[in-house]
Amino acid sequence: MTDPDLPKLFEDPVFDDRAADPARPWTTTYRRVAHLGARTGSAAPLLAGGPADRQRLRDLLELTAMADPAAFHVLFLHQCMATGAALDFGAAPEDVAALASGRAVGAALMTEVGLGNSSAAVRTEAVYDPVAREFVLTTPDAAAAKYPPNVGMPGLPRLAVVGARLLVAGVDRGTCLFLVPLHDGDGASGVTVAPRPRTSLLPLDYAAVRFDGVRVPYRRWLADGASISGSGAFHDPLGDPRLRTARSVGWARFAWGAVTAGLAAAARAAVAIALPHAGRRATVDRWGVRAAALTRPNQQRLLFGAAARALAATEFARGITDTAWRLAPGGGRGTGLPARTMGELALVKTAVDALADEAVARCRSACGAAGFFSENRLVDYQALTAAFHAAGGDNQLMLLDAAWRMATGDDYTPPPAGPGPAAAAGSEPDWPLLLAARERALYTRLTSGLAAASAGGLDPSAAWHERLGLAEEFAHAHRTRVAVEAVAARWRRPGPSGGSGEQAVLPDLFRLLAVEAVLPHADWYAARGLLSGAAAEALDADLTAVCRRLLPQAESVAGLLEVPAAVVRGPLGGRDYVRDLTS
Ligand SMILES: Cc1cc2nc3c(=O)[nH]c(=O)nc-3n(C[C@H](O)[C@H](O)[C@H](O)COP(=O)(O)OP(=O)(O)OC[C@H]3O[C@@H](n4cnc5c(N)ncnc54)[C@H](O)[C@@H]3O)c2cc1C
Incomplete structure (x- = not known):
């Protein structure tokens, strides 16, 4: 974080939910956004500044998404969408100044x-x-x-x-x-x-x-x-x-740069609430044995899986901010980003939303009834991830667009042919290669089907619409492979500086993410000899073992989340949730 004082902005009484008007809660939302603007604003928009200003803007967006998703929504539309258009398409200086000052939202x-x-x-x-x-x-x-x-x-x-x-x-x-x-x-x-x-x-x-x-x-x-x-x-x-x-x-790219950061941050905040909570939440089993929820393998699977997704979403999101927010020198005229880059950014928006959505859903599920109530924030984070299935561009349409471009354009190369026969028993498969094999197979099915339809004289629109299900599956497979690859380099084998402390948990978080991506299609891999039958059957046990290794490292996992205590409120995030939920 560029400015360690930024989280303190969220300690202001304006962020006290008890002050909000339940009938018109947005009146408080706009006050919160004005409060943040007054304390972080400058004569020129942060979006127009250098790397430090943009980093500050992203930090601000991330913290706001954690503190109040509705305020995040207002903030990104103001600071990134409206201001981005004004800067990139050449608004008059007085209009840019009105936005920068917050005189107009x-x-x-x-x-x-x-x-x-x-x-x-x-x-x-x-x-x-x-x-x-x-x-x-x-x-x-x-x-x-x-x-x-x-x-x-x-x-x-x-x-x-x-x-x-x-x-x-x-x-x-x-x-x-x-x-x-x-x-x-x-x-x-x-x-x-x-x-x-x-x-x-x-x-x-x-x-x-x-x-x-x-x-x-x-x-x-x-x-x-x-x-x-x-x-x-x-x-x-x-x-x-x-x-x-x-x-x-x-x-829309100005939204994608902001929204990906906000969604990933909301997912991290959800994990920062739910993971420690599971560590102290007592449970009792059918044998009358009491133990912390997090010692149960099902909770570990939910919450370490959520952490892996939230952190992967963060890596993915932060990897595109600069590109998504790029302004041509001089501003106000240009061709924008190349179509291929726009396609990649759109795909990352859908990927981050999917990762964040699943992470928050797991956290809510792990917290039972408490996960349902707004005072604990998790359902508000879910509202944000759900909103962005449609907002910022419909995810399904964006996936279908991606499939169309990859199947019919010339800026996509399918992954090289499969990883070869199944890895020897006991050795770890190359997960990204496995995911790539399925992507390639779906690509081949889709393009050969389209080619056959074309050769048979079928109208291209009809041929495409008949294959929308396959096209979406192909785009999903591509997105999953790209997401796992995006973290593979840094997580699989952290280098000398990243091999200790909190970073030491990354290889197991990578394994969780990758195995959970392969698991739903285990039979497909086994049928094609890419995983041995025994290895496919063992995936579930592998996940349990990974989670067991992570259990004593839960604090390290939480430490990677970068969620300042000042921004997360509510009983579940507090010291004594029983007292706070009952008083
Ligand atoms: C909380 C929230 C805030 C928003 N704020 C704004 C805002 O400030 N400004 C703004 O401009 N917009 C805003 N939006 C709208 C958002 O941008 C749109 O929801 C999004 O672009 C999708 O458009 P749509 O809702 O009309 O859905 P549609 O375009 O109707 O898509 C819905 C579904 O219909 C199907 N579909 C549609 N077209 C096709 C097709 N050609 N082929 C196949 N299937 C198709 C797909 O299944 C798709 O998933 C907001 C949305 C939400 C949820």
Whole structure:
């Protein structure tokens, strides 16, 4: 952590949950975000700064996700999504300054309510008015309303980045981004914000937004180097509306850089609560023997497995922050990141969410009833991981996109042919190679099926849709292999500096992660001779043995989580959970 004082910001009374209005908890959420902004803000956005500023921003996002997932949601939309678009697509300096100062809270309005995968075909229109040199923003019908951005709280100045189809002299120029103030009376005339009812998980002021002839000045077009001359001549350096749309939709990368860090942090916080709790939680078995929950192999499997996932999610997440937040020198014009890099970032977003979701679910399960109640935070972390199945881009659609690119594009090379015959009894298999073998097999099945369908004259769309299940399975297998490989280098054999203390548990955490990835497909590996039958059957016992080795190292595992005590509140995280849950 760049600033050891950062966790202290979360000791402020504003983070005391008892102060929140249960009917409108987001009023407290926005106060918390303002508190953090006032104490960490600077004249320029942290996102625009050097490596130290960005590290500070990521630290802040991680801590906020641990302390209050809803505040994290507001913070990342403001600091990364809205500010990222403003910087990367060339907002006017005064608008960047308004966001940096927190005078306006940023928002992102892209998704439309009435169409699946709507960001691929946004229908909100921005019609250029050459006389006034303005854009007129209109929602053509209810199905094109923006839904569900958290912009429903009246009186809070919001500066929204809105995705709209640009029409110049009747010609469609693709989806562009515009800055539109909401709620502050400054140019917001014609904006209708319809607040939605309070929701249970990640409660915020969600709303549906419609535009009816909203006038947007030329300077608030995030033109990204495109222009319309005084005589009405349109120029876009990208040269193609489809590329413009892809560039605008690709703005999501600023979310992916933030969200991956936040999800991984929430997962670590869940483990930091549940693992020590299991160490002190008494249980009794059918023989009347009392023992700490964590001495039971089932709890070990849940919680050490959760720790492995949370830490893997963290490595994965931190590995993409710089790329996801990259700004072209000078800012405000560019082509964005290459399609291949965007695809990799999207896949990491889905992978981190899946790892974090499973980690939190295991922690909740291990904590029984206490895992269900908000005061113990775990269910709030789960709300965050569940929200990001859809938010930031639908995970299933992103997996299918990844499968399509890998199966039909030229920027993916399937892993080399299998690891050969099963490893000799007693020797440890090469787990990443095993995972790669299954990925390759699924790739071959998918591409040969598509080729056969094409040779048979089947329409490409029909051929693809018939194989969506296989495509998703292939993308899953790829994602799992990449996730395990991402940690393999550092965890499998920690070097001289990483071989002692807390780091000494990494090889066993790696084994847990890898074996649990192979286990669901043990029969597949055995049927192909990649694992001997005996080795496949022994996987379960291997996991139990790994967990038994980790048990005396539970404190070292907890020490790797980087969860400051100041940010995690609630009875389960406290000293005496029985007293705190009953008083
Ligand atoms: C808590 C939360 C906060 C959000 N905040 C914002 C925000 O601030 N701003 C914003 O713009 N958006 C926001 N969103 C919306 C989010 O970005 C969308 O949920 C996401 O992009 C997916 O769009 P969708 O919900 O319309 O789902 P859909 O696109 O309808 O996808 C749902 C499912 O439908 C199926 N599907 C859809 N299209 C296809 C297809 N072509 N082929 C096959 N299957 C298909 C898939 O099974 C997919 O998983 C938020 C969402 C949540 C949950």
